[in-house]
Amino acid sequence: MSERKKILARIREALQTAAPRPGSHAEPGGKPHTGLTPGGIAARSAGHDPAASEARRWLPKVGGSFEEQLALFAQNAADLKANFQLFASWQDLSTALGQLRDAENWQRVASHQAELSSQACAALDRPVCWTDRGYDVLAMEQCDAGVTECDALIAQTGSVLVTSRSAGGRALSVLPPHHVVIARRSQLVADLPAAFALLQAKYAPEFPSMMSFITGPSRTGDIERILVLGAHGPKKLTIFCV
Amino acid sequence: MDALFPRAAISMVQILERLGHRVVCPREGACCGQPPFNSGYWAEARPMARQLLVQLQEAEAVVIGSGSCGAMVKKFYPELFAGLPEAALAQSVAERTWEFSEFLVRKLGVTDLGAQLPAKVTFHDGCHGLRELGIKHSPRALLAKVRGLELIEMKDAETCCGFGGTFSAKFPAISTAMGDVKCGSALETGAEYIVSNDSSCLMHIQGLLSRAGKPLKTLHLAEVLNHL
């Protein structure tokens, strides 16, 4: 018998006896602790199925209007030490990109070919390491910034949702020291349930091989629990939205 | 409470009688069986628990002056006797059982007992009372009505003092380290008394404070409420 069969057989054997529903134990307020009395046992499939949509009612609150969601995203991004800016026009955005390039003295950037990222690279006017048709990892590592698009911005958490398809592969958003995201304002979604619904609607069943919620620049607290940015991934995260 | 802390038990009786209740006490040596139960010796705990159950079966309400003994009767007796002939009795006694402060506040609706104690005190929540029985508000509601008493909450008030029954003797180094942290938090408040609804926690805390020569004194909640 294969290990697969053996493990599945052990699981099925073990599940012959049902376990009490969670929360049936240990509630303060003096409910007796009855352990495995017959009343505490639930049949394997009985009971209410917590719809994941239920989660929305418990998660941090998000306002209904675009303005509220935008303000929340901006606040979260600031808390996370990400640089978020919303621009009225593409012209304003490319001016700001140029200022960023000059302030940090970017010599070369890495990016992928998509509408916004290509336009951004044109505005940057620096040699580009494109990831679309394979790339040299050492060359990307030498880049000063990685410029990508994204799938969504999540107001609830200040996160950027990227995938291997929307953001030029797996490494582009983590290898260069500065990750620059160019997003459209229509990409702002309210919360995590909405972001997962978006992934399902956009990709299922052929999901990209990597989907990542990026919530602020890379960080660690492994030395005396003191926050340091840029542990392995980017030290800086810039989100320019138009 | 019988041998080492009679003042706490006497205070409880006097308070309940002043409120017009008829108090009946279990006989000499009645123990809820928590020490063997918590050590895993449930077969040894059952005869003790059984003897107590029989003595409690006639009572309208069972009032216990300790969060941990209270949790034993109210929460763990039904588990200890699950599937045994005493299950129904255990369940019925559990439903009638109250920890002392909860009985006063939630069952009787009394908070002002006319007590006075002009002193700064800090309150220690015994873990079994706090987490098994959910007692947090009642002792504080009672202390708030004690004339002259100023309650100063200590840092990490909900952290265990390190007593833990037989744990304190089986792992004395850990128990003592936990107790030292607790005593430190209590001392920081500048209180004169550390009050609790659990004598066993107080025995541990007082033992450490006395050994360290600290002036902070321990008092059972009932003693405070009986201080007229």
Added chain:
Amino acid sequence: MSTNVAQFKAAAGRVTADTRQRQFIRTALGNYEIARDRRKAAFQSWESARQTAATTKWRAINHLDTHLEQLVAKLEARGTKVHWASNGVQAREIILGIVAAKQARSIIKSKAMTSEEIHLNDALEKAGFEVVESDLGEFIVQLRGEAPYHIVFPSMHLTRGQIRELFAKELGSTSTDSPEELTMVARRVMRHKYITADIGFTGGNFAIAETGMISITENEGNARLTAALPKTMVTLIGIEKVLPKLEDLALFLPMLATAGAGQPLTCYNTMYAGPRQPGEADGPEEWHVVLLDNLRTELLADPEQRDALHCIRCGACLNVCPIFRNVGGHTYGTTYSGPVGSVITPHLRGLQDWKHLSGASSLCGACTEACPVKIDLHHHLLHNRRNAAKEKPDFLERLGYQIFGIIAGDPVLWSLAKKVGWLTQPLQRLVKGSALDPAQAWTKTRDLPAQPLESFQDWWRNRA
């Protein structure tokens, strides 16, 4: 006394005597608690979230067989190779086999408690492969030749000065002891490793049955790089990690971050659905997922403690545990320390050998209160004690309780015992705390209360 309990007591004695170290740990975890409470308060209802998470896990485990089959079918459909390992030996063989077949020389790893569980690094190094832990904390303890101190914060016991000295000795770095500079030293070392490693090894936090994905939660970006650059990716994950639906992550990701680190969401939460797909820029050509049982099915067979399989390894129970805070992570001598470690280790490594961990608890319940998936942790410690005493009672301890039961059961004997206690008080005071004192376990560090002549029962009788 078994060697395990002797070692545990000796280690606990050393750490509890180190006031400075205890203060250091307490301060770190105190700061965690402040951040966690702030994040919990941001939830509309943290308590309801816990209940939903617990019920979701309960349902996931109740259908573990079908969920695993679904997971595997979906993973394989996208070209992922799935392996099943009943135990650590098999898991090591599978992984060594992959590494050997690829003629790999170096392996970059992101944090995985499952690999600690099966002692993978040892096995790989003995077979001649270079293994580098990429998570900063794991990298630090690897350089020190230590096990992780904490399942989420592996190096939290070390001061920056100790880490500076370690880096100076092992890496020849000349950095100061600023955490920023030290982190950059590790970053530079690791960059090279990601680029040259043949194999990227990861653990996994959740496995999504519905869509066939493995979700990895991290802050540093090391797992992202580990899963991006090497040609071959290997993931080792416990079979209990399944969640039914992709959207379940909407609740579990923020709860894991909140309970684990006091963050709203960790920096990178990444779902992997396969190796590099056609048209994608990069990613591993091969992805191997190893599903590990290693006695999880034993725990599954105990319905009373089955909920321990709900554990999402957030570390919240360690952080709030007053035992953990005072004895530290290494004292346990186990892969999984703290309350959840004390609950599951007896199942994974033998009840009689590890029951002392269940005994070393005041049963205060702080762990159960902190657990985001509502595992009945402190009651399981009680259940382990019961099972251990039932299976193999300690003769003297049982006798003690029997004698105590007889005395407490007889009013005359009880009364007599009190008198004896009162009478021997002066004698006891003479030997207080010494080896002659029968109550030495108590009196070495604590005074006994003075027993008054009149007991409560005396008072009760006298007033009648």
